Amino acid sequence: MTASTATQPNRVDGAGRLTPANPVRFSFDGDTYHGLAGDTLASALLANDIHLVGRSFKYHRPRGILTAGPEEPNALVGIARGAARRQPNVRATVQEIHDGLDATSQNRWPSLTADVGEVNDWMSPVFAAGFYYKTFMWPKKAWDTVYEPIIRRAAGLGVAPDQPDPDRYAARYAHCDVLVCGGGAAGLSAALAAAESGASVIVCDERAAPGGALAFETDARIDGQDGHRWATETAAKLAAMDNVRVLPRTTAFGYYAQNFVALAERLTDHLDEPAPSMARERLWQVRAKRVVIATGAIERHMVFANNDRPGIMLASAARHYLNHYGVLIGRTVGVYTANDSAYAAAFDLKRAGADIAVIADIRDTVDPALLEEAGRLGIRVLTHHAVVAAGGKLRVSSIVVRPCRGGSRQVIPVDALIMSAGWTPSVHLFSQSRGKLRFDEDGRRFLPGEYAQDCASAGACNGAANLAATVEEGLAAGEAAAKAARPKATAKPLSIKAESGGSWDGLMLGAGPNPEAGKVVKAFVDFQNDVTEKDIRLAVREGFHSIEHVKRFTTNGMATDQGKLSNMHGLAIAAEALDRPIPEVGLTTFRAPYTPVTFGTIVGHGRGALFDPTRRTPMHESHERAGAVFEDVGQWKRPWYYPRAGEDMAAAVNRECVTVRKSVGMFDASTLGKIEVVGPDAAAFLHLIYTNPFMKLGVGRLRYGIMCREDGFIYDDGVVGRIAEDRFHVTTTTGGAPRVLNHMEDYLQTEFPEMKVWLTSTSEQWAVIALQGPKAAEVLAPFVGGLDLSKEALPFMSVAEGTFAGVPMRLFRMSFAGEDGFEINVPGDYGRAAWDALHDKVAEAGGCAYGTETMHVLRAEKGYIIVGQDTDGTVTPHDAGLSWAVGKAKDDFVGIRGLKRPDLAGGGRRQLVGLRSKDGSTVLDEGAQIVADPNQPPPMDMIGWVSSSYWSDNCGGPIAMALVEGGFDRMGETLYVPMPDGVVEVEVRDTNFWNPDAESDNG
Amino acid sequence: MLLIHCPYCEEARPEIEFRHAGEAHIARPADIASLTDEEFSRFFFYRDNPKGITFERWRHLHGCARFFNAARDTVTDKFLVTYPAGEAKPDLVEAANENAKGAT
Amino acid sequence: MAEAMTIERRHPLAGHVFAGTGVALTPAHAAFRTSLRCPSASVPGLSDALGVALPRTPKTSVTEKGRSALWLGPDEWLLIDEKTDPMADLGGIDALHAAVDISHRNTAILVSGPGAADVINAGCPQDLSMEAFGTGACSRTIFGKAEIVLWRVKPSVFRIEVWRSFSDYVFGYLAEAARDGG
CATH class of the missing domain: 3.10.20.440 (2Fe-2S iron-sulphur cluster binding domain, sarcosine oxidase, alpha subunit, N-terminal domain)
Incomplete structure (x- = not known):
């Protein structure tokens, strides 16, 4: 040794x-x-x-x-x-x-x-x-307090990790002519035939080494050599071909529509010390023109009392451990079988030095050649005998053998038992592909029947009778797949001679003969879910006659097993109890994944920073350097406020708000959506898309526009500038940019295709700086070339093209704050430098940068809405107090008919009003409900809700906007807002809290 | 993930490049402003939900960005045919034959 | 006064580099880019004006004298030119069209090396074999959760055009995928 x-x-x-x-x-x-x-x-x-x-x-x-x-x-x-x-x-x-x-x-x-x-x-x-x-039905309360916590603690298998997964996972889309699932004799033959015909091939196998059953079938000869050696050499030959990708340790776990197959490749779990750069697993999403399913067959266990004792295993597994790994699983081994293949296992074990205590075969007649060989090796064979029970607890120590029809018991000491009830073709992937299975009466098994996709099964999963048939089917499937994928390629027919001394004949479905039935014993059908033969009979007795119901009641074949071992036995027992033939009872659905897949593999690269794009404006680094606190707005990072030393959020926002109105403030508005609308029909198109009239908007002028859906509800808003007769610069809300463009494209392409106009997103072409406040023009002037900033030359709500510090600029004179102000558009790459240059001048003038919170407060002081905050998809322009923006003379626009619906045009609508807390200090909760009578018993009659609410230093107190039933007719009324700390009394007023006579109001 | 044949790109492309866009062949009435409430509700709110063949709109949003129409079987989830927006509903027998030819 | 001022131009991917086994990632130079839209009838006139024949076959591009026209849709082309602005050549053209300057909307990443296609396939679902996506092929498509325009400029060099705010994500995703061995 x-x-x-x-x-x-x-x-x-x-x-x-x-x-x-x-x-x-x-x-x-x-x-x-x-x-x-x-x-x-x-x-x-x-x-x-x-x-x-x-x-x-x-x-x-x-x-x-x-x-x-x-x-x-x-x-x-x-x-x-x-x-x-x-x-x-x-x-x-x-x-x-x-x-x-x-x-x-x-x-x-x-x-x-x-x-x-x-x-x-x-x-x-x-x-x-x-x-x-049945048990945890009563008392009802005990479910939450007693039953569920206990069940949850007891349930589950294994302990989940409690730290973030430090591994990396990879993902790859791949395309090929032929995907071969399985690298056994059939799969390798198919891959070889397809590859030699010139097809691009991916062949995967879940094991580390190719060959499948050839690993233990040592009597197999292929192409004149040992089967396993042939498999190894064939896989190496394939791997060396340019048109082939061989993936070991890779499980085809899901078969989806149109030959889309998911593979999980395990890359590092077998390595001592994987390099940190290596991904642990890789998800392959393969689109194949043809798929060859060569997934083999799985041996079944025998169902008898205590068949789960350690030391009891499948005959093929024992043979695998001996012939591949050199491990003898026991010294005194019993054999319980209904299938010839267990004999080969017994003979191999015997030759390696084990005692074969007995071969108990439930069949009456057995191939004489096998009996002869057993005799030659001195192995006792008991035909028509069953193992009815196993003794021992932590390891099998004995088996009880009886004739199938009853008779005297023999207790035979063993330290291991190997068993075979025959082979179940692995039809999981075929079934996932939505193919229909057919029941093979002779073989008592389900085989691929009607195909739903462009695939073929080959080998043991297709019911091939022996190794020669397996290889032949593989070759034929591979050649046919290559020909189908590449009709013009010249096929290169291969011929491979294969033979095996072993036979896989004979089978048993359901529980073994059990003359001791009735005792309290456990004969397991599904080991993983602890489902016994009795459980399945019980389910049928209790009225579960559909196999899908039996499965759910007993959990047979659920979870990761997915029926690999348990399905056929469970089905046979249910069919017997129901007294119906197996094909009538039917199979449960095979679901993906075939074997468990880690979350990491499913997620792939998309974790951490790569989970979702984080979008930053060109000026982002300047904001960071200025100490901005950022707010997530969709995928965007936007500066929320810029706290200075000692300031909390409220202090910073108050300072920023006051600064803008007193001197000047600047704001990064780059995230606004922008769409360039170009073409002779540009104005006519916008006239249809917006509620406002656009035909007569002059070149160089801006208009605030509202966009509805056909139902009449506000969809988005923004400012539209006419750059030229045939060119408009449209802005949208930050969050609305993609859907507004989609909405406009939809109408343009499918409803108004005759219009000569095109839409292009320019959201990121322009970096945008909003410069607002009484000193805005003075601060801006030194940077501007080619433009006169006087109000005569560039009045409020106008747009002009010039230069900013020498680079092209589109300058909008407009304000979302109710001040004199500008929105400065410069090409994106210049955004950062423009911001920095302007910021110096703003600071010199006593101004500051402000963030989204200040922007919100300033616009609320003016009663300007934010779509999505002050609207909720059921607010019309009229409800929002924007009737002036709906063109009265227009005979068509999107939403024109919706606005006339009786429920939209009638009374009782919730309308946007201002609210002022009567105590002069309480800032209402956004989203809080509004009632007319605070003393009514619950459920109270809620007549509206608070949509925007802020503290405003400029206005000297809290301000709020709300949607209130009949709000326009309630001016001056007192309403009540119940909040967690008590009911707040509010007065209804208009929404314009600041400087109501400003020029900016006359949009 | 399905493969969808884009009639403008003239090839089958992965589903994640596309976006579904509701039922097809519902034209916005030219005189929409003068519809009765009943007519408007039929146009705007009512949709078919057939088991079997459905005509629907798709947009090759992350491709050529065109809207187009498709006939799809909701039982098998298979596309029978796709065709440019604005074309009349196709003859599905002929389309099925074309499809069969294209597949071989 | 304003004319005397100059401000710095900053590339969205300034400072980004990656070189791995089998693949390198390089931010492309700044370029003039135009989104060109027009009906079929305008194609000859616009091709003449631009000096590049606008391709009419889906998924193809044409490059002449440093100016490239990429077919993106039946009435849509992406023009890329590092030297001269296509917008300037379209100024006085009568043929019906819409041209929009998107030079700063997009940026680009060059993915080069024998592993380039595999790395891109870490996030892009299209078939990138030479048969399906040969040299010169181009298409708007998906990479991870971002929209891109993918263009194979050489057998082992792809150009990925992407909106500037997605470029950091796309570069990071490509670099992560490239660590997987290309």
Whole structure:
């Protein structure tokens, strides 16, 4: 024995394909063990004679390793790599070991061998299927206080990590002619045939090494060589081809419309120390012209009492552990089978040194060749016998064997039992593709029937009878797929000779013959969800006759199992209990993902700063440098206010508000949406889109416009400037920019396509600085070229083109604050420098920069609305007090008919009014409801709500706007606003709180 | 993610480039201002919701930015045909044949 | 007085660089860009005026003497020229059209190297094989959560045109994807 196997009692010299010279250290539940490079955690644990690896979900039964692949329902462990990298429910049969791997068993306390939760197993008569639904009904209150907290604590498997995931995840869209899902004999044959025909091919396999069942079928010969060697060489040959991408450790987990298939590739979980730059997993979203499904078949377990004891596993898994990993899973091994393939496993184990205590075969007749070989090896075969129970608890210690029709029991000591009830074709992906399954009566299995997409199944998943058929189907599917994807390419037909000594004949569905029926025993159908044969019978007895209902009542085949092991047994038992044929009972739906996928893989690159774009204006760095506090407005970061030393938000906003009205303030308005409307019909188009008249707006003039939807409600607003006869500069709200352009394009393209006008977003072409206040013109003047800023030359609500510090400028004389003011548009790349230059002059003049909060207060002082704040999608221009903006003489505009709807034109509408708190100090809560009588009993009659509310130093008190029923007729009335700290008395007034006679009001 | 054939880009493109835009072939009446309440409500509020073939508008928002129409089967989620805005409803038998030809 | 002043022009991606295995990211030089819209009948006249034949085939571009016209839609082209402003050549043209200066709306990132297509496919769902998206091909499309115009200027060089405020996101996403090995 070599040094590395000295500590691995079940490692067999000369068996398997791993290299004894490559030992790997890992830990399980705190103890250190050795395995070999290439081991899975399961094979390494078995090499160390550890079968017990976890506790089951519901009953906390001790569980071992059932399989050697991704279908594993029992051996789910927690894997940690440092404090932050902890992943629960990792399948030990998939996780490859590496130096330092840290694995922990789950669902047990205080330890794996002594678990308190096991009480659930003893109390299982009360925990039968549907237990939750029946038991926690009464008293109702106890649900919140007692039942749910307890159930939540007890439920779940494994412990979720409590720190942010430090790993990176990648994503990739890919296109190919042929996607091959599965890298076994069928998949590799298909990939080779497609690739040789010139198609672009992606072939993926969930395991680390290609070959599928060839890993354990050592009697397979392909192209004259050992099957596994052929697979390895073929995969290498494919990987070297320019038109092929081979993806190992990659699971095709979801099959969506039009051959869109999602693959999860695992990149680092098997590495000792992955480079920090490496992504842990990569999501592939593949669009394939053709898909070849070559997903193989999964062996079924036998259903008998205590069939979940550690040491009991699938026959193919035992063979896999021996022939690939060199691990003998037991010394005295029983075999329980309904299928020929378990014989090959038994023979391999025997030749490797195990005692085969017995082969119990439920069939009457068995292939004489198998019996002969068993005889030659000295193995006792009991045909027409069943294993009716297993003894032992933390590890199987014996089996009870009886003739199928009853008779004397034999108790046979074993330390492991291998079993096979036959093979279930993996039709998950086919079914996800919406293909219709057909029931194969002879094989008692579901196979691909009617295809819904451009795909084909090949090999064991398609019911291929043997290896030769598997390879032939693969070649044919690959060639056909390549030809379909590339009709003009010349196919290169391949021929590969394959043969295997093994047979996979024989099967059993449902519970095994059980002459001891009636006892309190657990014969598991679904190990992961702890569903027993009895649970399924109970569900049928309780009236659940649809297989979908049985599934939900019992949880059979739910969660990550997705019916890999449990489906056919559960279905057969339900069909028997219902006394209906299996195809009539039908299968439950196979859902994606085929195996669990991490959230990281689904999210991919889109986390942290890349979760969503963060949009910044050209002046952003200047705002940062000035100490601005930012506000998120959609994806934009906008300066909210600019606090100076010692100022809180209120102090900063008050100062900014007063400064603008006393001297001058500047504001970054770059985020405003802008649309250039160009063409001979530009004015006519805007005339239809806005409620206002636009035909006669003069060149160089601005107009505040309101846009409605066809229903008559305000959709957006903004200022429109006429730059030339055929050119308008339209502004929209910041948040409204994309939808307003879409709205305008919709009308232009589909309702008014004859109009000669085009729309272009210029939102980001221009950086915009709003310069507001009595000193605005004086501050601006030194920068301006080519323009006269006098009010005669550039009156209020006009626009002109000139230069700002030598760069092109569109200058709007307008104000959203009710002052003399400008909106200075310069090309984006100059925004930062223009802001900085102007800021120096503003500061010299005693002014300051102001943020969005001050902008809101200033416009509220003037009663200017903000669409989306003072409107809610049910406010008309009339409701908002903007009737003047609706062109009376117009015979058409979007919304003209909606505004005439009786409920919009009639009385009782909520209308926008101003409110002043009578106490002179309380700032109303935005969103607060308004009542006429504060003393009425609840539910009170709410007649409106507060839409905008601020403290205004300029006005010397709080100001508010509100939508109030019949508000225009309530001027001077007293209303009441109930707030958390008491009812506030308010007086209704108009919305113009500041300087009502200003020029800016005559829009 | 579906593939949608854009009649302007003349190829099938990924669904995330597109945006659905409601039922197709509902023209805004030229004399909209003079509609009765009943006529306006029919035009603006009422929509079909068929099981089976539906005619709907899409916009290739993140592509050529054109609006176009499509016939789609809501049961299979398959597009039968797409065609430029403004064209009449297509003959679906002929369209299905065209589609079949295009697919081979 | 104002004429004497000059203010600095700042590239939205100033200071951004990335060089990885198989792929490099470089902010493109400032350029004149025009969004050109016109009916089919105006195409010959505008092509003459611009000195570049506006392509009529979807997903194609034409470059002549440093001026490129990218087909974006049946009546829409993106003109890019680093040296001279196409707007200037469209000034006196009678043919019906709409031209809008968007030189500062967009910026561009050059993605180059053998891994360029794979890196872009980390966020872009289109088929970028040479067969489907060969040299000169261009299309408005999606990258992550941003809209871009993707243009293959050489077999292993793509130009990504993007609105300026999305450029930081797109550059960051490309750099993150490029770390994945291209």
